[in-house]
Amino acid sequence: MTATVIDGKAFAARVRDKVAVHVGRLKADHGITPGLAVVLVGEDPASQVYVRSKGKQTVEVGMKSVEHRLDEDTSEVDLLGLIDQLNNDPEIHGILVQLPLPRHLDEDLVINSISPAKDVDGFHISNVGLLGTGQKSMVPCTPLGCLMMLREHHGSLSGMDAVVIGRSNIVGKPMAQLLLGESCTVTIAHSRTKDLPDVVRRADIVVAAVGRPEMVPGDWIKPGATVIDVGINRLDAPEKGEGKTKLVGDVDYDSCAKVAGAITPVPGGVGPMTIACLLANTVTACCRANGLEEPEGLTV
Numbered sequence: 001m002t003a004t005v006i007d008g009k010a011f012a013a014r015v016r017d018k019v020a021v022h023v024g025r026l027k028a029d030h031g032i033t034p035g036l037a038v039v040l041v042g043e044d045p046a047s048q049v050y051v052r053s054k055g056k057q058t059v060e061v062g063m064k065s066v067e068h069r070l071d072e073d074t075s076e077v078d079l080l081g082l083i084d085q086l087n088n089d090p091e092i093h094g095i096l097v098q099l100p101l102p103r104h105l106d107e108d109l110v111i112n113s114i115s116p117a118k119d120v121d122g123f124h125i126s127n128v129g130l131l132g133t134g135q136k137s138m139v140p141c142t143p144l145g146c147l148m149m150l151r152e153h154h155g156s157l158s159g160m161d162a163v164v165i166g167r168s169n170i171v172g173k174p175m176a177q178l179l180l181g182e183s184c185t186v187t188i189a190h191s192r193t194k195d196l197p198d199v200v201r202r203a204d205i206v207v208a209a210v211g212r213p214e215m216v217p218g219d220w221i222k223p224g225a226t227v228i229d230v231g232i233n234r235l236d237a238p239e240k241g242e243g244k245t246k247l248v249g250d251v252d253y254d255s256c257a258k259v260a261g262a263i264t265p266v267p268g269g270v271g272p273m274t275i276a277c278l279l280a281n282t283v284t285a286c287c288r289a290n291g292l293e294e295p296e297g298l299t300v
């Protein structure tokens, strides 16, 4: 068997197109431009790349993008003051504080100071609780992107066995909640899970969010299963030339693709969907803030 490749890049482009259409309607019919504010504290190079990319894509779909770049030694009081200002700014519908924060800042305190209605990352404790109890919430972008791809590929996920490897607050746990919401039978595996290969072999859907390069081999995969690889790991690639690197996921793509029914590649799978879902969440937040109907297909 050779797996169908789930093309996250093409899917993300379709999501961005939908977002752009809705932004156009909001402007034309209501005179509203959705606005996304991104706050970056410090100089982390990977975070800088993400923030640039988010800003560029926000503008490309017609939304207002505001970036706040703060010094590494910004105090908690100053950061909370900025978030308060953004919470009260009617032109800002989504606020994202880029993680990780410098160590002197309390990440939970900062995230929970964002207005839940503007928490487009879906990390505020209120949104976590709403998702966990099956209520309307802001859904974390990466798991939302994974779910959109799974829904498109399968239609109904009801009754399927799903194994999520990883229990982080930003990927593993919300992913499991979303799959439960789709009536999957969900197992969350982690570093203490016994007999992980056997657990994974039971799954119709495997979501790997571990952060260990190519950890899941093909012989852990049930024939025909769908494999969603969230991992982004940068490895040295001397075969491509001196100093070159490459991105790999948490699953061993070549061996898994021989057994799986469908699989997301790295790069070009889950990664592009994350920013597309951030834009989708911003439009959703803007519609909710203005009491307008939410765009179909951009949230769960």
Ligand code: NDP
Pocket: 142, 165, 166, 167, 168, 169, 170, 171, 172, 189, 190, 191, 192, 193, 196, 209, 210, 211, 212, 230, 231, 232, 233, 250, 270, 271, 274
């Ligand atoms: P975390 O480090 O927060 O969590 C990793 C999880 O994997 C933990 O729950 C850990 O278990 C589990 N784990 C670690 N080792 C093993 C093992 N040997 N067997 C089973 N489980 C294990 O990572 P994140 O959730 O933040 O990210 C996971 C991956 O996804 C990373 O590669 C990250 O770069 C990528 N990512 C990609 C995004 C995208 O846009 N595509 C967005 C966010 C993340 P325990 O809890 O027991 O320690």
